[in-house]
Amino acid sequence: MDELWDLVVVGGGPAGSAAALRARQLHPGARVLLLDKADFPRDKACGDGVAAHGREELALLGLPDLLADYRPTRRLEVVSPGGARVLATVARPNHVVPRAVLDARLVDAARARGVEVRRHQVRALTARGDHVVLDGEIAARAVIAADGANSAMRRLIGVPGSPERHTAIAVRGYADVPAEDDVQLIAMQKDGWPAYAWSFPIGDGTANVGFGMLLPRLRATGLPGRQVLHGRLAALLPHLPARDLRAHHLPLSPGRPRPGAGRVLLAGDAAGLINPLTGEGIYYALLSGRLAGEAAVQEPADPLRAYRRGLRGALGRHLRTTDVLARASQSPGFIDAAIATAARRPGVFDMLVEVGLGAGTVPLPLAWAVARRWMLRAG
Numbered sequence: 001m002d003e004l005w006d007l008v009v010v011g012g013g014p015a016g017s018a019a020a021l022r023a024r025q026l027h028p029g030a031r032v033l034l035l036d037k038a039d040f041p042r043d044k045a046c047g048d049g050v051a052a053h054g055r056e057e058l059a060l061l062g063l064p065d066l067l068a069d070y071r072p073t074r075r076l077e078v079v080s081p082g083g084a085r086v087l088a089t090v091a092r093p094n095h096v097v098p099r100a101v102l103d104a105r106l107v108d109a110a111r112a113r114g115v116e117v118r119r120h121q122v123r124a125l126t127a128r129g130d131h132v133v134l135d136g137e138i139a140a141r142a143v144i145a146a147d148g149a150n151s152a153m154r155r156l157i158g159v160p161g162s163p164e165r166h167t168a169i170a171v172r173g174y175a176d177v178p179a180e181d182d183v184q185l186i187a188m189q190k191d192g193w194p195a196y197a198w199s200f201p202i203g204d205g206t207a208n209v210g211f212g213m214l215l216p217r218l219r220a221t222g223l224p225g226r227q228v229l230h231g232r233l234a235a236l237l238p239h240l241p242a243r244d245l246r247a248h249h250l251p252l253s254p255g256r257p258r259p260g261a262g263r264v265l266l267a268g269d270a271a272g273l274i275n276p277l278t279g280e281g282i283y284y285a286l287l288s289g290r291l292a293g294e295a296a297v298q299e300p301a302d303p304l305r306a307y308r309r310g311l312r313g314a315l316g317r318h319l320r321t322t323d324v325l326a327r328a329s330q331s332p333g334f335i336d337a338a339i340a341t342a343a344r345r346p347g348v349f350d351m352l353v354e355v356g357l358g359a360g361t362v363p364l365p366l367a368w369a370v371a372r373r374w375m376l377r378a379g
Contacts, residue, residue, distance in 0.1 A: 213229075
C-alpha cells in the first residue's frame with residue numbers, strides 16, 4: 001500500500017484540479033495526489049464557456065491569468081422557443097476555451113504547485129475508519145470524486161446519480177466562423193422543449209457549436225439519437241456545419257445527489273452540479289472543487305460536513321432559484337416571457353445572465369412580472 005495521502009482527487013477536470021490546487025494553496029505541505037484515467041491534454045465534450053464567475057474562481061486559486069491569451073466574448077444573443085429575441089452586451093465578458101486547453105493548463109498548474117499527477121482508473125474503494133483505500137493500494141484521509149457525469153466513484157460509495165428525467169444529452173462540435181465573430185448564440189427550440197442549440201466563438205476563427213435536449217424527450221422521438229441531435233443542430237445552425245461531433249450527458253441540478261459519503265466528497269458533474277437552465281457547469285466545477293479541497297485539508301475529522309456547509313453558503317439560494325425556474329421553464333411560454341422582458345429591460349437581461357452563468361438569484365417582484373406577462377400571453 002502507498003503512503004497515506006492527505007488528499008486523493010479522482011478526475012483531472014476543472015473540479016478535480018481546483019480541489020488539488022486549493023488544498024496545496026492552503027496547506028503547501030499537504031500530500032495531494034491527482035488521478036485521472038487519461039493523459040492530458042485530452043478533449044472533453046462541453047460548451048467550453050468560462051463565465052466571469054469562473055474566472056473569479058481561477059483568481060482565488062492563484063491563476064488570474066490562466067486565460068489571458070483568449071479573447072473575451074462580450075455579446076450574447078438568446079432566441080426563445082417562440083422566437084422572442086434579445087441581443088445585448090453582457091455586464092462582464094465570457095471566454096470560450098476548449099477543454100483540451102483549459103483542463104491541461106489546470107493539471108499543469110496543479111503539478112507545478114506540488115500535486116502528484118498519475119494516470120490511473122479507480123475500480124475499488126474501501127472505507128477504513130479515518131481513511132479510505134482505493135484499489136487496495138492508495139490510502140487517503142479524504143477523497144474528492146470529480147470524475148464526471150457518469151462518475152464511477154459515485155457508484156462505489158452508493159450514491160445514486162441524476163434520474164433520467166433530469167438528464168440531458170448534448171452533441172458538441174466545432175465550426176468555422178469569421179475571426180471577428182464575438183456573439184455567443186443560444187437558439188431554443190419549441191419541438192421537444194427544453195431543447196436548444198448554441199454557437200460560442202472562440203476567437204480564432206472557430207466556434208464551439210452544439211445541441212442538447214432531455215434524454216426522455218430524445219427517446220420519445222423514436223428515432224436514433226445521433227440522427228435527432230445531429231439533424232436538429234444542422235437545422236438550427238445551417239450556416240455552421242460542424243465537425244468533430246461528440247455526445248455527452250448533463251446531470252441537471254434539480255436531480256442533484258447528496259454530495260458525498262463518509263470521507264468521499266463529490267464535486268462538479270459527479271455531484272450533479274449543472275445549471276438546469278443553461279447547462280453551465282465549469283463555474284460550479286471550479287467552485288465545488290475549491291470548496292471540497294478546503295474542507296478536506298481544513299476539516300480532516302469531518303470533511304463532508306464542512307463541504308455541505310460551504311456549498312449551502314455559496315450556492316444554496318442560487319440553486320433554489322434555478323430549481324424553481326427549471327420547473328417553470330418546462331413551459332416554453334414562460335421562457336418566451338422572460339426573454340421578451342429581458343429584451344425591454346437591460347437590467348433583467350443582466351440578472352438572467354447571472355442566474356444562468358453564475359450564482360445569481362431572481363427577486364420576487366421580477367419573478368412576478370415575468371409570470372404575469374406569461375399568464376397574459378397564455379390567456
